[in-house]
Amino acid sequence: MRLTIILLVSILVSLANAGQIEIEVIGRGAIADTDTIKARNLAFEKALTEAVEKAVERFLSEKDIADNKQSLEQKIYTKAGGYIKSLDIIDEGVKSDLPGNYSITMKAALIADKLEHDLATLGLLNFRANLPRVLVLVQEKNVDAVHWHYQAKNLNNAENIIWNVLGIKGFKAVDQIGLMENLTADIEKTFYADDVSQAISFASGYDADIVIAGKAISRPIAAAGAPGDSLTVQAMVTLKAYRTTTGEEIAGSSTSSSTITKSELAGGAIALTKAAEEAALKLVPGIIDNWTKVEETTIPITMFINGLKSLEDLITFKHEFMDKVSGIKTFERRTFSGSAAAYDLNITTTIPEIVAELSKNELKSFDVQVRSQSNNSIELKVKLR
Numbered sequence: 310m311r312l313t314i315i316l317l318v319s320i321l322v323s324l325a326n327a328g329q330i331e332i333e334v335i336g337r338g339a340i341a342d343t344d345t346i347k348a349r350n351l352a353f354e355k356a357l358t359e360a361v362e363k364a365v366e367r368f369l370s371e372k373d374i375a376d377n378k379q380s381l382e383q384k385i386y387t388k389a390g391g392y393i394k395s396l397d398i399i400d401e402g403v404k405s406d407l408p409g410n411y412s413i414t415m416k417a418a419l420i421a422d423k424l425e426h427d428l429a430t431l432g433l434l435n436f437r438a439n440l441p442r443v444l445v446l447v448q449e450k451n452v453d454a455v456h457w458h459y460q461a462k463n464l465n466n467a468e469n470i471i472w473n474v475l476g477i478k479g480f481k482a483v484d485q486i487g488l489m490e491n492l493t494a495d496i497e498k499t500f501y502a503d504d505v506s507q508a509i510s511f512a513s514g515y516d517a518d519i520v521i522a523g524k525a526i527s528r529p530i531a532a533a534g535a536p537g538d539s540l541t542v543q544a545m546v547t548l549k550a551y552r553t554t555t556g557e558e559i560a561g562s563s564t565s566s567s568t569i570t571k572s573e574l575a576g577g578a579i580a581l582t583k584a585a586e587e588a589a590l591k592l593v594p595g596i597i598d599n600w601t602k603v604e605e606t607t608i609p610i611t612m613f614i615n616g617l618k619s620l621e622d623l624i625t626f627k628h629e630f631m632d633k634v635s636g637i638k639t640f641e642r643r644t645f646s647g648s649a650a651a652y653d654l655n656i657t658t659t660i661p662e663i664v665a666e667l668s669k670n671e672l673k674s675f676d677v678q679v680r681s682q683s684n685n686s687i688e689l690k691v692k693l694r
Contacts, residue, residue, distance in 0.1 A: 357390055
């Protein structure tokens, strides 16, 4: 019965969030000449605009919002009311801490598809074409019940919320139905045990570029009181994102949330929903920044150096060379015999550019003469000053 209740709550939360964005905001209007009605209208309009601004943050990065501020103000924020599906005023009035203002706290549900369409029309969502394909598998424990996928064969509450955030951002999903059908207890436990190599091996079979794994756990916090009193349920969600090609962890987030409730399970689902949404929102920028980062092309070259007398000379030369010459990614010694050394370098520049920088920027401890150069090697003669 308990598992049935958990699944029902998860399904209801998922359906409630499908196609919409829920945001809680506060709007304030200054009271002029004791006109609270006008101040209330102003606070209401500001709350609507702020709700849309926060919804736009679900689609765009801070930089994109800043770069397109004028366009957003003219084309999106001016018709804020048109994106509101429903709203619930939680609290309003003149507060003691802000006596000259009328405040409205509201929870707004925005039509995600309509906002997405208008942002796409403005050409602000073109970056989505290059976003990675993602697999999400999160261990969820609501109070004392664990949602094992290999038993339920569907996404749990936290995963549904995370995918709601990822979908709005434009990420592509793997075949979730096929994944759940083929998921076994052993495979699932590799994700929960942070066995990255095994998890990525499994994910590669679904053409996943990124794997998001983590834990979503809620628990009641005991408080003195009579039976039947409300209690607090706290949730913690931790997420990590890995590149499947390298196994590198490229982003991580950890959030918590709590709610006051008379039902542990229902309260746990609500707290998990809030924490999972916030964790996903915090995780996404790190994934996008890493994924869209352009990798610099490096060229391997060999550097031959004559005139270095000791190991101390080698160390000094390397540090001064890398300080004065740009574009050196790696600088590894291959051999050192007598006064001759050979180094293997990876560079993002060219050998003629290195020669030009050496000519322009003298080394502090050495006189440097370029004896020969080619496309993949350079020979230097150095003399300690």
